[in-house]
Amino acid sequence: xxxxxxxxxxxxxxxxxxxxxxxxxxxxxxxxxxxxxxxxxxxxxxxxxxxxxxxxxxxxxxxxxxxxxxxxxxxxxxxxxxxxxxxxxxxxxxxxxxxxxxxxxxxxxxxxxxxxxxxxxxxxxxxxxxxxxxxxxxxxxxxxxxxxxxxxxxxxxxxxxxxxxxxxxxxxxxxxxxxxxxxxxxxxxxxxxxxxxxxxxxxxxxxxxxxxxxxxxxxxxxxxxxxxxxxxxxxxxxxxxxxxxxxxxxxxxxxxxxxxxxxxxxxxxxxxxxxxxxxxxxxxxxxxxxxxxxxxxxxxxxxxxxxx
Amino acid sequence: xxxxxxxxxxxxxxxxxxxxxxxxxxxxxxxxxxxxxxxxxxxxxxxxxxxxxxxxxxxxxxxxxxxxxxxxxxxxxxxxxxxxxxxxxxxxxxxxxxxxxxxxxxxxxxxxxxxxxxxxxxxxxxxxxxxxxxxxxxxxxxxxxxxxxxxxxxxxxxxxxxxxxxxxxxxxxxxxxxxxxxxxxxxxxxxxxxxxxxxxxxxxxxxxxxxxxxxxxxxxxxxxxxxxxxxxxxxxxxxxxxxxxxxxxxxxxxxxxxxxxxxxxxxxxxxxxxxxxxxxxxxxxxxxxxxxxxxxxxxxxxxxxxxxxxxxxxxxxxxx
Numbered sequence: 078x079x080x081x082x083x084x085x086x087x088x089x090x091x092x093x094x095x096x097x098x099x100x101x102x103x104x105x106x107x108x109x110x111x112x113x114x115x116x117x118x119x120x121x122x123x124x125x126x127x128x129x130x131x132x133x134x135x136x137x138x139x140x141x142x143x144x145x146x147x148x149x150x151x152x153x154x155x156x157x158x159x160x161x162x163x164x165x166x167x168x169x170x171x172x173x174x175x176x177x178x179x180x181x182x183x184x185x186x187x188x189x190x191x192x193x194x195x196x197x198x199x200x201x202x203x204x205x206x207x208x209x210x211x212x213x214x215x216x217x218x219x220x221x222x223x224x225x226x227x228x229x230x231x232x233x234x235x236x237x238x239x240x241x242x243x244x245x246x247x248x249x250x251x252x253x254x255x256x257x258x259x260x261x262x263x264x265x266x267x268x269x270x271x272x273x274x275x276x277x278x279x280x281x282x283x284x285x286x287x288x289x290x291x292x293x294x295x296x297x298x299x300x301x302x303x304x305x306x307x308x309x310x311x312x313x314x315x316x317x318x319x320x321x322x323x324x325x326x327x328x329x330x331x332x333x334x335x336x337x338x339x340x341x342x343x344x345x346x347x348x349x350x351x352x353x354x355x356x357x358x359x360x361x362x363x364x365x366x367x368x369x370x371x372x373x374x375x376x377x378x379x380x381x382x383x384x385x
Numbered sequence: 386x387x388x389x390x391x392x393x394x395x396x397x398x399x400x401x402x403x404x405x406x407x408x409x410x411x412x413x414x415x416x417x418x419x420x421x422x423x424x425x426x427x428x429x430x431x432x433x434x435x436x437x438x439x440x441x442x443x444x445x446x447x448x449x450x451x452x453x454x455x456x457x458x459x460x461x462x463x464x465x466x467x468x469x470x471x472x473x474x475x476x477x478x479x480x481x482x483x484x485x486x487x488x489x490x491x492x493x494x495x496x497x498x499x500x501x502x503x504x505x506x507x508x509x510x511x512x513x514x515x516x517x518x519x520x521x522x523x524x525x526x527x528x529x530x531x532x533x534x535x536x537x538x539x540x541x542x543x544x545x546x547x548x549x550x551x552x553x554x555x556x557x558x559x560x561x562x563x564x565x566x567x568x569x570x571x572x573x574x575x576x577x578x579x580x581x582x583x584x585x586x587x588x589x590x591x592x593x594x595x596x597x598x599x600x601x602x603x604x605x606x607x608x609x610x611x612x613x614x615x616x617x618x619x620x621x622x623x624x625x626x627x628x629x630x631x632x633x634x635x636x637x638x639x640x641x642x643x644x645x646x647x648x649x650x651x652x653x654x655x656x657x658x659x660x661x662x663x664x665x666x667x668x669x670x671x672x673x674x675x676x677x678x679x680x681x682x683x684x685x686x687x688x689x690x691x692x693x694x695x696x697x698x699x700x701x702x703x704x705x
Contacts, residue, residue: 103515213631322538
């Protein structure tokens, strides 16, 4: 009897056989889109930043060839950034750090409570915590603008309780309003990632901590906190980086030069024409500045993945 | 902690007898109440409820003011719908559905959101599928681009897009086209992140089983992988819509004039000047349209996942 040669298809050798272009083909539209509409615009930003200025209209003239780039305007702006804009930068960093710290404390408490003690009400809590995602940022800020007006409800409650003799003008360059506004705007984006990580913590690890004699406090510090570190890092990145470019919270809640942030510098340079390539150069500086926390975050997550 | 345990002298329980009982503490005294390990976390519970009230009450008040009868947007002055549909006795030009300016902006908002949703989600889903299976260094770079576009401040996208369309891609005029292209660029990372997370949790087994049973790669994706991804795709649709209709930062620089400004930009521009409850009505309209899309999403999600939904694996799981 002749043994038929067993037909070995390539599918059998390693699951299904895919043409080489198969998977890249799926990613192609997205990759092309990002290259043309994300990377190329950045090249234009760089070209404007290193370009020249129209002598009559003071409008920027981008230079696309790197060998003809000039540093004149870049150095001019650098002088401003290290000199005249210094107070604005310091203020931005102070506001962002304060707002992030307040965000982290509140968000951690809320996420921890819902993740550990939510119980049957977890679904309700999550719906209430997700609700701000679906309410526009504008609407949430607008409602505070209305509440904080001179004849608004906040002032009427405060005067009713005799906490202040006369209404406070909250919307006239009060740093406290801006910082709390930032907290209010960004805190939902912090609670959800934190909740995701806290919810995944195995309860038995906490019980083990308690069984081995750690108090509530030390179980939290030595078990829960280290386990939620990746969540804290991720939520810090999600909240802090956009805050550095925020100008609208400040514009809506204060609008006074006393609370100008870096984002306002960017926005002002876009609104007023004839400032040459300032907007592009400031964007470039901001990106370079934001690369530092971004790279730190990527290094930390890579380290955590290697340790697993 | 480990040091203190090591320093403690060993106790021989056979000679010493059983360990002494812990001193009984009354849970009635304040200190005992504080130390009671079975105490309910009242402080955290209060903080959580206070946070929820703080985050939602102002918005409810703002919605209420959109139905105010007065011109002030700080206090509610009786019920009326004049800021929505206008009122013959009052000035009708300020109402949301009557004022030609606000009405045009409303249409522009809806148009941009739907277009962005239907362009960004398919591109993002295909990208996520491709990137999860494609090996090599190229996908890591492409993925980094996506994540980077997700975390950088939106104003950076706005300014770079404005410069791009003013100096290089001059044939795209500022207006709907430029707005759409930049919104998609900013939003495409949402479906990528959500669908990729879902694909990681699904794994490759189902697809491999399908191809082992004779399905072609395309059939395996269409008949096995995509149905498993439907919930994630739905969530992406809802999120992209919700985020686009609120967007005013990118779009503001790219509006070619007042006629292509969506409602969100109008609200921003108005809220820095004199406010009327019509702005509240506009913001409430954005909220309601988002809610309608979200409810539609929940409804479709329930239909799709009927029978295959695991306990506790709810739609909210995708957001965290």
